[in-house]
Amino acid sequence: MSNTASQKIAAFAANTKWEDIPVDVRHQAKRSLLNYFATAIAGSTEPAMDTSLAVLAPFSGAAVCKLIGRSERVDMPLAAYLNAISANIFDYDDTHQATVIHPTAPIAPALFAQAEIQRCEGKLLLKAFVLGGEIECRIGNAVSPSHYARGWHITSTCGVFGAAMGIGTLLGLNEEQQLWSIGNAAAQASGLVETLGTMSKSISVGNAARNGILSALLAKQGFSGPADPLAGERGFVRVFSDQPSSNRLTDGLGENWEIAKNTYKPYPTGIVLHPVIEGCIRLHQDTGLRSEDVVTVELTGHPLLRERTDRPNVTTGRLSQVSAQHTIAIALRRGRAGLLEFNDDAVAETQRDKIRPEVTFIDDPSRAIEAVHMRVHTHQGQTQEIEIAAAKGGPGNPMTDAELEEKLAELASYRGFNRDVRAIADAIWSLDGTSDAAEVMGFANMPD
Amino acid sequence: MSNTASQKIAAFAANTKWEDIPVDVRHQAKRSLLNYFATAIAGSTEPAMDTSLAVLAPFSGAAVCKLIGRSERVDMPLAAYLNAISANIFDYDDTHQATVIHPTAPIAPALFAQAEIQRCEGKLLLKAFVLGGEIECRIGNAVSPSHYARGWHITSTCGVFGAAMGIGTLLGLNEEQQLWSIGNAAAQASGLVETLGTMSKSISVGNAARNGILSALLAKQGFSGPADPLAGERGFVRVFSDQPSSNRLTDGLGENWEIAKNTYKPYPTGIVLHPVIEGCIRLHQDTGLRSEDVVTVELTGHPLLRERTDRPNVTTGRLSQVSAQHTIAIALRRGRAGLLEFNDDAVAETQRDKIRPEVTFIDDPSRAIEAVHMRVHTHQGQTQEIEIAAAKGGPGNPMTDAELEEKLAELASYRGFNRDVRAIADAIWSLDGTSDAAEVMGFANMPD
Numbered sequence: 001m002s003n004t005a006s007q008k009i010a011a012f013a014a015n016t017k018w019e020d021i022p023v024d025v026r027h028q029a030k031r032s033l034l035n036y037f038a039t040a041i042a043g044s045t046e047p048a049m050d051t052s053l054a055v056l057a058p059f060s061g062a063a064v065c066k067l068i069g070r071s072e073r074v075d076m077p078l079a080a081y082l083n084a085i086s087a088n089i090f091d092y093d094d095t096h097q098a099t100v101i102h103p104t105a106p107i108a109p110a111l112f113a114q115a116e117i118q119r120c121e122g123k124l125l126l127k128a129f130v131l132g133g134e135i136e137c138r139i140g141n142a143v144s145p146s147h148y149a150r151g152w153h154i155t156s157t158c159g160v161f162g163a164a165m166g167i168g169t170l171l172g173l174n175e176e177q178q179l180w181s182i183g184n185a186a187a188q189a190s191g192l193v194e195t196l197g198t199m200s201k202s203i204s205v206g207n208a209a210r211n212g213i214l215s216a217l218l219a220k221q222g223f224s225g226p227a228d229p230l231a232g233e234r235g236f237v238r239v240f241s242d243q244p245s246s247n248r249l250t251d252g253l254g255e256n257w258e259i260a261k262n263t264y265k266p267y268p269t270g271i272v273l274h275p276v277i278e279g280c281i282r283l284h285q286d287t288g289l290r291s292e293d294v295v296t297v298e299l300t301g302h303p304l305l306r307e308r309t310d311r312p313n314v315t316t317g318r319l320s321q322v323s324a325q326h327t328i329a330i331a332l333r334r335g336r337a338g339l340l341e342f343n344d345d346a347v348a349e350t351q352r353d354k355i356r357p358e359v360t361f362i363d364d365p366s367r368a369i370e371a372v373h374m375r376v377h378t379h380q381g382q383t384q385e386i387e388i389a390a391a392k393g394g395p396g397n398p399m400t401d402a403e404l405e406e407k408l409a410e411l412a413s414y415r416g417f418n419r420d421v422r423a424i425a426d427a428i429w430s431l432d433g434t435s436d437a438a439e440v441m442g443f444a445n446m447p448d
Numbered sequence: 449m450s451n452t453a454s455q456k457i458a459a460f461a462a463n464t465k466w467e468d469i470p471v472d473v474r475h476q477a478k479r480s481l482l483n484y485f486a487t488a489i490a491g492s493t494e495p496a497m498d499t500s501l502a503v504l505a506p507f508s509g510a511a512v513c514k515l516i517g518r519s520e521r522v523d524m525p526l527a528a529y530l531n532a533i534s535a536n537i538f539d540y541d542d543t544h545q546a547t548v549i550h551p552t553a554p555i556a557p558a559l560f561a562q563a564e565i566q567r568c569e570g571k572l573l574l575k576a577f578v579l580g581g582e583i584e585c586r587i588g589n590a591v592s593p594s595h596y597a598r599g600w601h602i603t604s605t606c607g608v609f610g611a612a613m614g615i616g617t618l619l620g621l622n623e624e625q626q627l628w629s630i631g632n633a634a635a636q637a638s639g640l641v642e643t644l645g646t647m648s649k650s651i652s653v654g655n656a657a658r659n660g661i662l663s664a665l666l667a668k669q670g671f672s673g674p675a676d677p678l679a680g681e682r683g684f685v686r687v688f689s690d691q692p693s694s695n696r697l698t699d700g701l702g703e704n705w706e707i708a709k710n711t712y713k714p715y716p717t718g719i720v721l722h723p724v725i726e727g728c729i730r731l732h733q734d735t736g737l738r739s740e741d742v743v744t745v746e747l748t749g750h751p752l753l754r755e756r757t758d759r760p761n762v763t764t765g766r767l768s769q770v771s772a773q774h775t776i777a778i779a780l781r782r783g784r785a786g787l788l789e790f791n792d793d794a795v796a797e798t799q800r801d802k803i804r805p806e807v808t809f810i811d812d813p814s815r816a817i818e819a820v821h822m823r824v825h826t827h828q829g830q831t832q833e834i835e836i837a838a839a840k841g842g843p844g845n846p847m848t849d850a851e852l853e854e855k856l857a858e859l860a861s862y863r864g865f866n867r868d869v870r871a872i873a874d875a876i877w878s879l880d881g882t883s884d885a886a887e888v889m890g891f892a893n894m895p896d
Binding site: 047048051052054055056058059060062076077150151152153156183184186187189190191192193194197198199200201203204207211214215217221222223224225226228229232233235236238239 | 639649659
């Protein structure tokens with residue numbers, strides 16, 4: 001084979017050994033998987049899941065794979081599809097901040113479903129996750145930022161490659177087969193930003209997981225594709241980006257690990273609101289400030305804070321996740337900001353009680369997205385100020401392992417998932433020592 | 449509902465009656481379906497089909513739907529997926545010339561599969577085909593020509609909407625449900641030109657049929673999408689076209705019928721070669737000219753003829769379909785140009801026997817694509833000339849109904865399909881009179 005970018009990627013996927021993966025990257029993979037089980041449990045009984053299962057189950061083969069947070073079983077690709085929807089439905093899953101890809105939702109469900117029908121070691125699954133995630137994020141880098149900005153849902157469009165490469169690793173595909181798998185995935189890359197906030201979004205996320213699996217299974221049986229589906233003349237990168245940078249596919253491959261930059265959300269909102277939430281919770285705890293005391297709030301932050309979150313009149317839980325006005329009101333009232341603070345009831349509450357403050361945004365492009373300065377003026381004529389330099393969850397202040405475990409427990413509680421989530425966390429932290437990577441699925445579903 | 453372009457399309461799909469469809473459009477639909485069965489039989493045993501079936505059958509639900517040209521049965525969405533691959537695999541299916549969409553391959557397999565599990569009248573299936581095809585071609589118009597030129601496989605990307613709208617018609621979806629179905633389809637639009645000539649292409653064509661079905665089934669159960677998935681700010685048309693013309697979605701909707709412009713290929717090559725083939729066959733028949741007599745050929749034609757087909761050294765059957773040099777050699781030798789003239793053996797023959805002529809291309813942008821002037825110089829010092837003004841199959845010289853029947857018989861013979869294809873043709877011509885639209889599938893599969 002000549003040396004196209006796609007062939008280099010295929011060779012990387014086919015030839016990287018467990019020993020080639022640095023220890024910190026392996027640990028980040030476990031953190032991603034723990035966060036995955038947390039958000040998948042949280043989303044597992046949403047209406048979009050119930051409807052998807054009802055519509056698609058009649059077209060399932062042998063029902064041998066488990067669904068996180070549920071008791072039903074379905075065939076392998078459908079299990080991957082449905083678990084991917086659960087994990088991503090609240091956008092509370094992980095974030096590769098440079099691309100805004102949620103890396104894990106398309107990959108992990110595919111890997112655990114395959115591991116349920118093809119017993120494999122935990123090390124192999126972890127390696128498959130790292131390689132799939134690495135390639136997914138690098139493809140995202142090569143098409144960013146114009147790809148998402150133009151309107152492609154990057155988690156879906158790039159996720160199908162991650163799932164394909166990960167499953168190809170579990171299947172032991174050789175370089176040529178991995179190349180074909182990339183081509184098969186390229187033929188299926190889809191997903192539109194326009195669908196965000198609607199059920200339709202979930203289809204493309206589910207497809208990324210399912211179709212990645214099929215890309216690899218077909219490639220294993222000789223289903224062949226083009227020589228350079230990624231960087232070819234009409235390959236994925238040029239077609240799906242207005243400013244393609246194909247060199248980012250392979251520069252530093254195996255040395256600089258994109259998947260190690262993965263981050264996790266402590267709050268179920270747009271990332272730009274995280275420092276605001278932290279400021280509100282601290283003021284609530286430290287000064288006793290409450291929403292009903294507040295008249296106006298000045299936020300000095302990155303311009304994206306204003307662009308994305310100046311939404312004083314939101315009426316749905318979904319949109320409240322990107323409303324500074326609702327977020328400040330509910331966080332200052334309750335001193336917390338979990339899923340219960342961003343559902344339709346919470347939105348109705350801040351509207352009904354007229355506790356959403358008037359917010360003034362002051363743009364400061366020199367600030368990081370994870371930072372904010374808040375100045376709060378009260379009815380009593382007082383002014384409270386707080387500076388958040390690096391909100392929890394961002395690259396400068398990552399969630400700790402213990403905090404990820406707490407997130408798992410909190411989301412299980414939110415969902416009413418009454419099994420012992422400690423078993424899930426233990427299984428993930430010791431995944432590299434197990435001979436049956438899929439064992440954790442038996443702790444994460446619901447018994448019949 | 450307000451009046452977005454998508455809502456107008458949804459209303460058109462939900463409210464158009466059989467009586468609203470002109471008689472000539474109904475007849476064109478039958479012609480499209482007859483051509484569909486012909487090309488699906490031809491492709492039904494290709495390696496890509498065997499592999500797809502082997503890989504995907506384990507993930508099939510109840511095996512209740514038939515495969516054209518084969519004896520296996522699979523579930524409804526998988527039957528649609530596989531029959532779509534058969535129909536399109538040789539690119540010998542129909543063409544909407546303004547967009548180069550092959551309209552029928554994604555839609556007809558979906559409709560007949562659904563008709564096998566939900567008995568319906570032939571009139572309803574014909575209406576569903578017309579509406580699906582009309583919307584598919586109009587979406588193609590709105591993103592053309594930059595969409596295909598940039599690298600999207602338009603048959604796949606637009607086909608998923610056609611299948612969704614057609615299935616929505618069979619299911620009786622209301623306006624709101626049809627709108628959601630459009631959104632669900634938009635989330636799944638995929639397919640790359642880069643994959644043409646490889647097996648990967650077939651995945652996106654199959655997906656268009658399968659995912660269109662699921663878009664409609666999900667919408668029927670309330671799976672909701674955005675308000676304007678087609679012409680919205682980050683809707684399909686703007687994201688998938690560099691020069692979007694959303695007005696083409698709805699201008700003259702229900703008055704000017706795009707699907708009535710469908711054309712059918714008499715030869716399995718790029719359309720630009722059709723007049724060349726006709727010239728060669730006439731010279732073979734009328735003057736006794738043979739390949740071994742020919743030294744050089746001058747072709748005066750549309751510039752696309754040169755741009756697409758100047759390939760003197762092709763070595764695969766697939767690429768021979770876009771090689772003027774091979775095409776002239778084999779057509780002048782055999783006096784015919786069917787699938788047997790464009791397989792690997794035929795390519796090896798024209799190369800081994802050194803009968804590919806030297807070809808000079810003379811660009812004449814004023815000529816139609818379906819026209820050519822040929823001047824042939826022989827070893828004997830003679831010159832033969834022929835003018836083809838409108839090759840068979842183009843808009844100016846459409847294949848007759850009888851010629852479509854001959855194509856069906858010829859492709860069945862090529863495939864070794866030994867059932868009576870007369871029954872298929874009769875069933876299609878009388879489709880608007882039958883109470884069971886799927887009856888024809890019983891004539892087109894192979895008994896166990």
